[in-house]
Amino acid sequence: MTTKGGRTNTMPKSARDKIKEQQAAARARERRKRLATYVTTGVVALAAVGAGWWYAAMNSRSEEAAGRLAPVSIQPDGSVVMAQAGVTGPVVDIYEDFQCPACKELERVSGATFKNLALEGKAKVVYHPITIFSQEPTRSNSLRAANAARCVADGKQWMAFHDLLFRNQPSETEPGFTPDQLKAWGKEAGVTSPGFDACVTQEKNREAQAAYSKKILDGQKIQHTPTVKLNGTEIDNGVLFSPRQLRDEITGAAK
């Protein structure tokens, strides 16, 4: 009885099962397809982010610093010329403030390019350390740092000091570039002249720095730091922070 009854029921049931199985299989296929679409889209989006990131990083990749420098000479007005003997152009004028974060970023990204181009005799690079800040504590920080840089008489030492100042730039919200720090960095940069410490603490060049900054800011119409001019024309920010483009632009101006 049971076997017979079971048999009569089995037939339609198995057909129903089959349909159910097929439906389940179709649903599973659908799910797999959805998952594949989901994962593919996710991977493409991730790849786009990765590619953009990589491009930005590559575009901003610094040149390897040669380690050696072209001759550096300090001018009476406080500007500093870095060029091989006899190289008069193209002229690259760098207007920067030791306290300005964007200038620090410029030195980090493109500092080596300026030094290398000068070393290769492909440009005459002129540094103009100015004080653009008008508020405290940034103004005094900047003036103290620039004063100390003016206390350095040797070109090579000046460049080492300049690099140290940017590397150790203080926050813009608190007093920094203290006399003790500046004296220590001077030693680190190789400054040995006996008058350096007194020159730093007494801020002997503060007035000269303030006057020079005013003259440059007004005369060169500097709106922001860093400003870099190539033969008198301001270099676009996008180029300035892309060492490869920067090199092309400067070497291109020589032709």
Add this chain to the structure above:
Amino acid sequence: MTASSFPLSPKATMTIPWVTTVARLVLGGVLIAAGGLKIGNPADSVVAVKAYQLLPESVAVPVGYALPILEIVVGLLLVVGLLTRVAGVIAGVLMFAFVFGIAWAWANGLRIDCGCFGGGGQLAAGQEPAYLLDIVRDFGLVLLAAWAVRFPPGRFALDGALGLEGGRRDDEEDER
């Protein structure tokens, strides 16, 4: 259907997807604009991130390079409604991080531009930070992101067209 598991009036089930669409478009549009204005100038982006003095240099630099493109991609996903839930979560976390960053800058007395739409860094003399406005805006965007995550994907969404989200028939299996 996702909506059927909530005791919602028919009117709400009609309205919710449209609200999601609006949230997606606003949030995505803001992200695309913010990323687009920054992407041409990765250095500015790095300086803006550093200005918060929250991250060490070694972290701030890659973050500065990654932010613009991340904002653009997430913004695009939201606008077309693709991977709505994931994009919404990322956008929400981003906006929340911005709220935190701006609040941090405010609490620490920094005088910076938030750098939200390019620029950024220390303000010039005479400029005042707009912290409250920035925080209110970004927090509003956090709420929009939360909505998009809660009720994805809304109308006019590729997720819907591809059957990726919303209108699932086997939701009960995913929720288990």
